[in-house]
Amino acid sequence: MATLVTHNLSKEYRMGSARVHALTDVSLTADSGEVCVVLGPSGSGKTTLLSIVGCVLRPTHGDVTIDGIVVSALTERALPRVRRQKIGFIFQSFNLLRNLTAVENVALTARLRGLPGGESRRRAEALLASLGLADRRDFLPNNLSGGERQRVAIARALANDPALIVADEPTANLDSRTGHVVAEVLRELAKTRGKALIIASHDERLLDLADSTYRLEDGRLERAS
Numbered sequence: 001m002a003t004l005v006t007h008n009l010s011k012e013y014r015m016g017s018a019r020v021h022a023l024t025d026v027s028l029t030a031d032s033g034e035v036c037v038v039l040g041p042s043g044s045g046k047t048t049l050l051s052i053v054g055c056v057l058r059p060t061h062g063d064v065t066i067d068g069i070v071v072s073a074l075t076e077r078a079l080p081r082v083r084r085q086k087i088g089f090i091f092q093s094f095n096l097l098r099n100l101t102a103v104e105n106v107a108l109t110a111r112l113r114g115l116p117g118g119e120s121r122r123r124a125e126a127l128l129a130s131l132g133l134a135d136r137r138d139f140l141p142n143n144l145s146g147g148e149r150q151r152v153a154i155a156r157a158l159a160n161d162p163a164l165i166v167a168d169e170p171t172a173n174l175d176s177r178t179g180h181v182v183a184e185v186l187r188e189l190a191k192t193r194g195k196a197l198i199i200a201s202h203d204e205r206l207l208d209l210a211d212s213t214y215r216l217e218d219g220r221l222e223r224a225s
Contacts, residue, residue, distance in 0.1 A: 002029040002030060002031045002032075002196070003030055003031060003032050003034075003066065003067055003163050003164055003195075003196035004028075004029060004030040004036075004053065004064075004065070004066055004164050004196050004198060005028075005029050005063075005064070005065040006026055006027055006028050006029075006052075006053065006062065006063070006064050006065075007027050007062055007063045007064075007065075008025045008026070008027055008061065008062040008063070009023055009025070009026040009027070009049070009052060009059045009061070009062035009063075009064065010023055010024050010025060010026070010059060010060050010061040010062055011023040011045075011048050011052065011057065011059055011060050011219075012060045021219050022045050022048040022219050023045050023048055023049060023052070023059070023219045023221075024219045024220050025062070025220070026045075026049060026062070026216075026219075026220075026221045027221070028198075028212075028214055028221065028223075029212075030164070030196040030197070030198050030212070031196060032163070032194045032195070032196055033190055033191050033194050033195070033196070034190065034196055034197070034211045034212065035186070035187050035190050035197045035199065035209055035210050035211050035212075036196070036197065036198045036199070036210065036211065036212045036213075036214070037198075037199045037200075037201065037206050037207065037209070037210035037212070037213050037214070038198065038199065038200045038201070038213075038214045038215075038216050038221070039201060039202065039203075039204065039206075039207070039213065039214070039215050039216070039224070040200070040202065040215060040216035040217055041202055041217065042202065044216045044217050044218065044219070045216055045218070045219040046168070046200035046201075046216055047168060047200065048219075049200065049216065049221075050166050050168050050198070050200050052064060053066075053164075053166055053198060054083065054087055054089060054166045055071050055079045055082050055083050055087065056083075058072065059072055066082065066086050066087070066163065066164055067086050067163040067164065069082065069086070084112055084113050084160060085113060085160060085162070086162055086163050086164060087162050087163075087164050087165075087166060088156075088157030088158055088159075088160060088162035088164070088165045088166070088195075089157055089165075089166050089167075089168075090150075090153050090154055090157045090165065090166070090167040090168070090170050090186075091153065091168055091170075092168050092169035092170065092172045092173060093173065094141070094149045094150060094152070094153045094173075095153065096141040096149060096152060096153060096156075097141075098140065098141050098142060099140070100140075100141075101137065101138050101139060101140055102128060102133060102136055102137050102138070102139055102140075102141070102144065102148075102152045102155075103121065103124045103125055103128060103137040103138065104124075105141070105152060105156055106123075106124035106127055106128060106152065106155045106156045106159050107120040107121050107123070107124035107159070108120075108156075109156050109157075109159035109160055110123050110124060110159040110160060112160070113159075113160040120159075123159060124137075124155065124159060125137060127155040127158055127159060128151075128152070128155050130155075131151045131152075131154060131155055131185065132151070133148060133151055133152065133155070136148055136152075145178075146173055146174050146175075146178060147174060147178035147181060147182060150170060150173075150174060150178075150182050151182065151185065153170075154182070154185060154186065154189070158189065158193070158195075162195065163195065163196060164195065164196045164197075164198070165186075165189075165190070165195050165196070165197045165198070166198055167186065167197065167198070167199040167200070167201075168200050169200065169201050169202070169203075170182060170183070170186065170199060170201070171183055171201065171203050171205075171206070172201070172202075172203070176205070179203070179205070180205065183205070183206055183209050184209070186199070186209075187209045200216075207225075210225070212225065213225045
């Protein structure tokens with residue numbers, strides 16, 4: 001079974017007496033080790049899709065299955081555990097805690113999964129070293145470059161050893177060269193660590209790294225390759 005399966009996802013919002021269809025019958029899959037890129041302009045529904053896949057929002061209709069668990073059928077109380085154990089998030093704006101060092105940002109995620117402090121620290125140090133940041137582990141985010149901060153964010157996403165990594169515009173705040181490096185890092189991690197990776201972006205350059213590509217516009221998804 002694929003790591004991620006969505007089936008006929010729809011999301012509606014009410015604005016007064018009107019209904020806004022953010023997503024309409026969206027179905028996609030992502031297997032272990034696969035890079036799935038969802039391309040679309042601003043307002044197309046990309047963030048809504050990732051929020052549902054990441055168990056932050058519930059769909060109005062349809063199902064989401066992650067690593068064999070039908071998460072759309074779970075109670076609100078059960079969803080935080082799925083997020084901690086099954087999903088790693090990478091955000092456009094990095095979302096690092098500015099008062100914590102790089103290693104502390106990464107270790108915190110491991111701690112939230114339940115690992116002891118020492119083991120969390122060791123895992124964080126190993127992940128940062130694997131991403132070329134061993135000499136930056138004790139730096140605060142404001143003392144890191146944009147590319148370094150994004151690599152810290154990638155390490156943090158891997159800290160709970162998730163089955164699925166969800167990345168929202170991971171190259172948007174980076175220059176073209178750094179963005180390409182970060183995209184290559186993401187693809188290599190998906191392949192070598194066997195993670196399903198879904199990226200939502202408007203960056204067409206990511207097409208070269210994708211195993212499967214979808215285009216999302218006005219809430220409707222089409223398979224491109």
